[in-house]
Amino acid sequence: MARVSQGAARSLRPDVRGDQIHWLEAGQSEACDRYLAIMEMLRIALNRGLCLGLEEYESHFAFYAPGASYLRHRDQFRHDDSRTVSVIVYLNADWLPEHGGALRLHPEGLAMRDISPVGSRIAVFLSADMLHEVLPATRDRLSLTGWFRRRA
Ligand SMILES: O=C(O)CCC(=O)C(=O)O
Numbered sequence: 001m002a003r004v005s006q007g008a009a010r011s012l013r014p015d016v017r018g019d020q021i022h023w024l025e026a027g028q029s030e031a032c033d034r035y036l037a038i039m040e041m042l043r044i045a046l047n048r049g050l051c052l053g054l055e056e057y058e059s060h061f062a063f064y065a066p067g068a069s070y071l072r073h074r075d076q077f078r079h080d081d082s083r084t085v086s087v088i089v090y091l092n093a094d095w096l097p098e099h100g101g102a103l104r105l106h107p108e109g110l111a112m113r114d115i116s117p118v119g120s121r122i123a124v125f126l127s128a129d130m131l132h133e134v135l136p137a138t139r140d141r142l143s144l145t146g147w148f149r150r151r152a
């Protein structure tokens with residue numbers, strides 16, 4: 001799959017997002033391949049159930065140091081509407097609400113909703129529609145963020 005960003009990267013917009021990321025590639029490790037295989041099953045299930053026509057998946061690790069955040073945004077790019085479904089898997093053992101770091105969702109016409117990044121929790125939403133942000137935390141915050149894409 002062609003992609004401009006590869007490997008580890010710091011954000012190009014540190015004023016907007018404070019995380020550090022590392023893109024996943026198939027064959028990197030057994031654990032990564034197992035994760036990608038599960039996401040492939042999810043892709044097929046979403047296509048069967050919701051007819052979304054999802055064709056590809058891209059994913060990166062994200063590390064937010066204490067205090068780091070990601071301002072309110074949507075995941076679909078203005079010049080590229082291929083990102084269709086966003087999936088975030090949280091990797092934080094023993095996360096408590098007082099640690100902060102919630103994913104704050106702003107669904108149109110509905111009350112905002114905070115999702116605590118508790119280990120093994122998965123957040124799934126439509127990339128084009130869901131306005132969201134990451135609130136700062138008091139401890140390291142780790143996740144796997146990915147997007148199912150339609151072919152551009
Ligand atoms: O980690 C999260 O809860 C959301 C991350 C996010 O919005 C993104 O990477 O686009």
Ligand SMILES: [Fe+2]
Nearest residue numbers: 073074075132
């Ligand atoms: Fe996002």
